[in-house]
Amino acid sequence: MNILILVRQVPDAEARVKINAQQVDLDGATLVIDGMDEYGVEEALRLRESGAPIEQIIALAIGPKRNEDALRTALAMGVDRAIHVETDEKFDAVTLSRVVAQVAQAENATLILAGGQEADWDSQALGAASAERLGWPQLTWTNELKLDGDTITGRHDVDDGNESFRATLPAVVTTQQGLNEPRYPTLPNIMKAKKKELRKDDPAGYGLSSKVRTVNAEIQTRARLNRMIDGKDAQAAAQQLLDLLRNEAKVIA
Amino acid sequence: MILIVAEHAAGKLAKATLEMVTAARESGREGPVTLLVLGQNVAAVANEAAAVADQVLVADLPGLATYNAEVWAAATTQIAQEGEAHTVIIGGSRSGREYAPRVAVKLDAAYLEDATKLSSNGAALQAQRYTYLARVTETVEADGTVVVTVKPGSFAPAAPAAAAGEQYDVELTLPAARVEVTGKSVEKSSRVALTEADVIVTGGRGVGSPENFSRYVEALADNLGAGVGATRAVVDAGWRPYAEQVGQTGKTVQPKAYIALGVSGAVQHLSGMGKSKNIIAINKDAEAPIFKVADYGIVGDINEIVPALIEASRK
Numbered sequence: 001m002n003i004l005i006l007v008r009q010v011p012d013a014e015a016r017v018k019i020n021a022q023q024v025d026l027d028g029a030t031l032v033i034d035g036m037d038e039y040g041v042e043e044a045l046r047l048r049e050s051g052a053p054i055e056q057i058i059a060l061a062i063g064p065k066r067n068e069d070a071l072r073t074a075l076a077m078g079v080d081r082a083i084h085v086e087t088d089e090k091f092d093a094v095t096l097s098r099v100v101a102q103v104a105q106a107e108n109a110t111l112i113l114a115g116g117q118e119a120d121w122d123s124q125a126l127g128a129a130s131a132e133r134l135g136w137p138q139l140t141w142t143n144e145l146k147l148d149g150d151t152i153t154g155r156h157d158v159d160d161g162n163e164s165f166r167a168t169l170p171a172v173v174t175t176q177q178g179l180n181e182p183r184y185p186t187l188p189n190i191m192k193a194k195k196k197e198l199r200k201d202d203p204a205g206y207g208l209s210s211k212v213r214t215v216n217a218e219i220q221t222r223a224r225l226n227r228m229i230d231g232k233d234a235q236a237a238a239q240q241l242l243d244l245l246r247n248e249a250k251v252i253a
Numbered sequence: 254m255i256l257i258v259a260e261h262a263a264g265k266l267a268k269a270t271l272e273m274v275t276a277a278r279e280s281g282r283e284g285p286v287t288l289l290v291l292g293q294n295v296a297a298v299a300n301e302a303a304a305v306a307d308q309v310l311v312a313d314l315p316g317l318a319t320y321n322a323e324v325w326a327a328a329t330t331q332i333a334q335e336g337e338a339h340t341v342i343i344g345g346s347r348s349g350r351e352y353a354p355r356v357a358v359k360l361d362a363a364y365l366e367d368a369t370k371l372s373s374n375g376a377a378l379q380a381q382r383y384t385y386l387a388r389v390t391e392t393v394e395a396d397g398t399v400v401v402t403v404k405p406g407s408f409a410p411a412a413p414a415a416a417a418g419e420q421y422d423v424e425l426t427l428p429a430a431r432v433e434v435t436g437k438s439v440e441k442s443s444r445v446a447l448t449e450a451d452v453i454v455t456g457g458r459g460v461g462s463p464e465n466f467s468r469y470v471e472a473l474a475d476n477l478g479a480g481v482g483a484t485r486a487v488v489d490a491g492w493r494p495y496a497e498q499v500g501q502t503g504k505t506v507q508p509k510a511y512i513a514l515g516v517s518g519a520v521q522h523l524s525g526m527g528k529s530k531n532i533i534a535i536n537k538d539a540e541a542p543i544f545k546v547a548d549y550g551i552v553g554d555i556n557e558i559v560p561a562l563i564e565a566s567r568k
């Protein structure tokens with residue numbers, strides 16, 4: 001079986017996000033493989049290491065050139081080869097799922113692993129939309145996964161707690177914290193990764209047209225009061241805080 | 254028609270549903286606001302729904318007894334198609350954001366995810382949403398049929414309308430669920446749910462120990478009638494259940510008051526609570542990033558300040 005992993009290159013959490021001409025400008029920001037996607041890369045490698053008959057682990061990125069770095073990271077972690085559908089145009093997740101579905105079919109993938117929530121677009125849609133296009137079931141927010149033949153079992157978070165599940169491949173699984181601890185690529189593996197295939201695909205071949213337009217982007221920060229209370233006298237500080245919450249902010253009774 | 258899929262649990266309509274009704278009315282989209290109630294034995298929920306919507310469609314079927322993404326997507330799509338809905342509104346809960354993309358694909362509709370504000374601009378529906386770990390607010394828009402998920406806590410809950418909406422039973426052809434649920438553990442808490450709480454008291458690693466967490470965080474929350482939250486550091490350490498985690502990989506909350514005890518204020522944590530109306534931080538490090546987003550801050554030791562707060566809030 002083949003596993004397809006979706007990866008993205010996103011700003012590091014601590015990176016400062018700038019706005020330029022009403023759009024997010026990543027020039028100069030530190031960019032890293034999305035931490036949520038790393039869980040997917042790691043899990044595929046672990047499934048293979050645990051003895052599952054996995055022939056190929058293929059990483060797919062769709063988007064600007066910077067995503068090559070995410071693919072290189074995935075290759076250095078142990079993925080076999082990578083595909084980059086390079087485009088500077090911004091497509092929404094539901095549109096992008098067209099590419100995922102076509103690549104999954106062309107590559108005979110029966111399991112797709114995707115990050116639970118993208119650290120740039122804060123979107124959770126790509127996995128689910130891809131599953132729908134393929135007519136596959138999906139398991140989201142998965143924090144435990146086992147593979148036995150073509151049966152997957154595991155655990156994932158739901159609205160009111162968590163559930164154990166069983167499903168039959170093909171399926172889409174979205175990953176999250178707790179699933180594993182992603183490995184660091186070692187220097188020899190980084191060197192080896194340079195020789196692995198990173199195929200460039202022409203986006204025109206996938207028939208993409210976004211239904212969602214970005215109108216603008218702003219850094220919106222709520223003005224905070226930043227009222228500091230001296231904590232040296234604990235009793236007085238506590239009393240002052242409660243008074244402020246009761247009488248000024250009116251948030252407690 | 255604007256179709257809203259009602260969220261409900263334990264025989265009661267969720268606050269998120271009332272928020273979605275407001276979102277629909279503020280969206281500027283035309284047509285009756287229609288609530289779709291999916292489930293089994295949902296008569297009480299349907300009655301509650303009728304009080305706020307123009308009409309209520311009720312699918313009371315054994316096949317809807319438990320949530321499943323594919324089943325919910327199929328049901329919503331059928332009703333949207335039959336009712337010629339141009340706008341489908343689904344809750345921005347974990348499940349909502351899981352099946353809504355499937356509905357968008359089935360309807361070949363645009364998908365506006367996790368909206369915090371809705372308005373119309375000519376034929377286009379515009380939505381605001383947070384991106385980049387909630388540090389950026391983007392406005393996006395789409396024409397034609399649109400599926401929208403609405404971020405919990407972003408709209409005021411709708412008040413009951415003057416006249417109750419009509420209720421109609423609907424028939425559905427449901428697919429078989431392909432994911433088998435083999436076990437379930439429900440987060441039971443005697444406290445208010447984090448996503449519905451007006452006040453949240455959250456403890457970070459600075460609280461010191463699981464015992465202190467109970468002694469300080471839970472005790473203060475109980476005095477204030479508040480929900481209890483935790484940082485990932487505390488959850489990873491096994492002090493608290495994951496259900497209490499607030500942040501990028503935990504819950505997103507927007508209470509009137511968020512009281513952070515011994516929380517450093519990492520970006521991933523802020524992305525889950527940064528939109529709270531009032532933020533109160535207690536931390537012994539005056540340089541802690543949490544103070545930058547705080548309305549009220551006390552530089553001090555949890556072990557001294559919190560017992561005083563508990564004492565004072567008891568009166």
Ligand SMILES: Cc1cc2nc3c(=O)[nH]c(=O)nc-3n(C[C@H](O)[C@H](O)[C@H](O)COP(=O)(O)OP(=O)(O)OC[C@H]3O[C@@H](n4cnc5c(N)ncnc54)[C@H](O)[C@@H]3O)c2cc1C
Nearest residue numbers: 457458459484485486500501502503515517522537538555
């Ligand atoms: C992909 C990813 C996702 C993440 N998702 C989340 C998430 O959803 N939620 C989340 O919270 N984090 C998340 N994190 C982790 C996040 O980066 C931080 O590590 C975490 O929030 C830190 O938790 P903390 O503030 O409790 O602990 P610390 O950073 O250790 O801070 C403890 C604070 O307590 C203060 N303190 C110590 N002792 C006292 C005392 N006696 N009195 C008063 N103050 C005291 C210290 O000054 C310090 O500021 C994520 C990280 C990654 C990489």
